[in-house]
Amino acid sequence: YNRSQAIGVDEDNRTIVLTRLPDPGSNHDIASGDRFLVRKINAKRVIMATGAEERLLTFPSNDTPGIMRATAIAAYVARYGISFGHTPVILATNNDDGHAMACQLFDLGLNVTTLVDCRQDLQSSVIAPICDRGINVIGGHVITEVLEDAGIQSVTVQKLQGDKLSADKTILDCGIVAISGGWNPRLEYLANCGGSQRYDPDCNAIIPDKLVAISQVIGGASGDTSLVNAIGLAHLHASPIWQVPVSGRSGRNKQWADLRTETTIADIAKSKKVADPDKQVHLGLLEDLQLQASPSRISMDMVMTRIDPDVSPPRRRLPTHSWHVGKKAAFRLGHQWLRPALYPKDGISHEEAIAEEMNAARHAVTLHDLTAVGKLEVTGPDAAEFLDRMLTANIKKLGGGEARYSMMLDESGTIIDHGIVVCLRQDHYLINTSPGMGETIMRWMRDWHQNELANLRVFITSTTQEWANLMLTGPRARQVLLALDRDIDITTAGLPYLSAQTGHLNNLPVCLIRTGYTGDINFEIHLEAKHAMIMWRALMAAGKNYGIRALGEDALVRLAAEKGRLDITTVAEQSLSPSDISVSGKFKPKQAEFIGKKALLRVTQSTANRLQFVALRNDEPKVTVPLDSVITQNLTDDVSKSGSQGRILTSFFSQSLNQSVTLALIENGHSKYGEIVHVSSRSTPIPMRISRPTIFDPNERKRHG
Incomplete structure (x- = not known):
């Protein structure tokens, strides 16, 4: 596809492709970016050829305006026709490819005066093209200071002797500093579909390690040492300089490792508890290099994705995020929040891991961070x-x-x-x-x-950001709270279903709410986000004797489905009324006026062909159906003319209930309880009976606890 970009890949090779459409009324194939077409492609094989991007060099004040990647300067001139006039340009590098970039900039007409290379011994074959163009080469030096006054005026370079700088300083006049620090493979899609990465000391970069969904990585993205001609990633004789050893703590001495996340070398060193300071920065910078392959650039709300939580922070994280990372949770990025989807275990499938969490919620107790x-x-x-x-x-x-x-x-x-x-x-x-x-x-x-x-x-x-919400659910939830210091009456009489009390748990101020989202005993603990991790650890410790487990998002959604809960934000239809999703079949509005009441009365009176929330059951308890199944009233119905009479919302086998749970939206479904419909996809049509969606505890006894 022309003018198209793949914006995400999931574990099943489903690829989201965004295509810019030509402007309406234009006689030319011009796409300004105002109109888009989204495609979902089910691919047999996915080959990643995303290339590599130039890396920053770290030195004091390397975020000063006028300091740019060499490839960016070349693109400004060659692609956009921007002229830098006779402004002196200095190029700083640590690898052979930086010399080639200096020659390229010179040939594009830039006034490249000096190349500063941190390496001591430079091969004559590397510097010969530079010298032929009259560019001064300074080896074994690094930039230690940038002087600016309404723009860059000059830079100071000093000789690098081991991990120290010589006392002699050289001042070089310039207006632009081009930097070429090597190459980072672009691994957005690899991280996005659950693949892993590793550091390769041969090319000083993060390269692909384990591939998931993606069949093959080629070109610059692979980091393959045989691809010298592809991007020059390997055999560049690069000398990685993770930080320039300058003294002082002035703001002018900040060395930025990543400009996107505003991360400095000092930030990385503080976050790494390693005895060797050099190793601190080295390990931290490797982690920061992965920020170049950030899945947070991709909007993947449409696709279930496993994201390495250490690669890059999404827009919002739970206050207990670090605990879930320690438990190796698989994360889901949705609604701007990174949330644990499940907690995988070696030797069992994802379905089995979800089933274990659901069994714990139905027979013991689980804890879930509902802060999102x-x-x-x-x-x-x-x-x-x-x-x-x-x-x-x-x-x-x-x-x-x-x-x-x-x-x-x-x-x-x-x-x-x-x-x-x-x-x-x-x-x-x-x-x-x-x-x-x-x-x-x-x-x-x-x-x-x-x-x-x-x-x-x-x-x-x-108060979404300021307050956390931790949910205890399961028949033993009350015993966990009883193990904490408290001044709140949590008995059934003191805190009945759908009630709330304010007080303290373990001396932390909380608002404790009894809810029933999963259909069992639920306690939602609202407290300041800064106290959430303390409370989380206290609850996990108190629940150890009761078999407490962390509950992932996937298991929580299924528990709610067993109870007939519908998340309205996940339904594509935008015209559902309260009566359409009511488990009792009819919504009775209150007497007082409220927004939408008058229209609601009209909707209630006209029930023709309305999609309504129901459950579908089969005589075989383990039968599940695909979400793209077609629903018909009779086997003889012509789907091409009448279309499907509804859509499947979810279908899974529940080990705790020992039966399948299938929820759907069916045309006038509430008036068809007990009737048979036929659900078909790529197999023989399956007869299923329409029933009320409340499958777990239909008598509503457990939630009252």
Whole structure:
């Protein structure tokens, strides 16, 4: 495909390709980037040929404007026609390819005056082309200072003697500093689909190690020492200088290892607890080199991906992130949060690992970091009145310490999101939204407050980043809390289902909420994010005698599915109403007015061909169906004319229930309980019976604990 870029690969070779479309009405094949087409390609083999990019050199103030990679300067001149005039250019390097870059810049018309190479002994065959062009070569020196005044004026170079600098200094006038520190293979896709990397001392770079999904890596991305002609990655006789040994702690002495993440050599040294200071920086810089292969550049919300959490930080991390890294969790990047999807074990499959976590949640106790859910605080004298107008739940009837499940609708009666509302006082409410929806709901509420409900005295604040949310779930969850120091009554009478109390656990201030997301006993512990790791470790220690385990995102989603919970943010259909997803089959709105109520009454009266949330069951308990299956009422139905009568949301075998769980959206499904539909994909159609989606504990006894 022309004008296309692969933006992600998953473990099943599914590749996301983004193509820029030509501008509408243009007679030429010009694509400005305003219109895109997204393709998902199921590939038999994926070959990665992403090349390599030039590496930075570290020296004091190497982030000064006017200091650029040599390849970037060449691109400015050759591709974009930018002229640097007669501005003196100095090129700093540590490898043979830097000499070739100096010749290239000179041939492009730049005034390259000096090449500074940190290596002592330079071969005559390497420097001959430089000398032929009249460029001065200074070997065994490094840049130690950059003088600027409305632009670079000069640089100071000193001779490198082992790990020390000579006292003699040479000042070189220049206006531009080009740097060529070798090459880093670009390994975005390798890291993105779960492949691993290793450091190769021969080419001083991170290169591919273990391949997952990707069949082959070729060219500069491979780091293969036989590919000299491809990019010159190997046999460059490079001398890696991880830091220039300057003294002092002035801000002018900062040596930047990576400009994207604003990481300095000092930052890396502080983060590495290694006895040898040189080894500290060496190991740290190797980790930082992997930042050049950052999967955070790729938006992979559409694809399940295993990401090496040490490669690059995503936009948001859980406050307990380091604990999950230590447990070698497989992570999922979604809604800007990096969350543990599961905790793999040697010798068992991912499905078996998920099943073990689910069994622990159903028969013992598990702990999950729910910090990614959106968290809002609504305060003020009119907070109850405001929320009663915004939400479907009857907020005015909530007393202090009570909680309710509620939905947020737009004016057409369509669900925007849903979550838990907690009344701490009549002027103070907490709202939990779906992951990634906190800011969206906050903006929605603020828009309504400013434009329609400005007379109400309320304040709406997002606390998603400031507060953590740790969820204990399972029949032994209460025993774990009983093992902690507390001033909160956690008995069934003192803290019943859908209630909340504020107090202390192990002397940390918390808000403890009883919920039922998984259908079992759930305690959600809200506390300041800075205390989350302390609380997490305390809970894991207290639960050791009760078989506590960490619960990954994949197992949590399946536990919720067993209970008939639907995450509305994962459903492509944007016209679901409360009645469509109600497990009881019909939603009864409150008497008071709320956003979307009038439209909701119209939707309820017109039920023709509405997709509704149901479960599908088969006589064979272990039968699961693909998500792309077609659903028909009769075997004789012509799908090409009538189309599928719904879509499969999830289908998996639950070991704890010893049966398959299949949830779907079926046209008018609530009126078809007990009827048979036929589900087919690439095999024989499977007859399945439509039923209510609550499979685990349909009598709602366990959640009351």
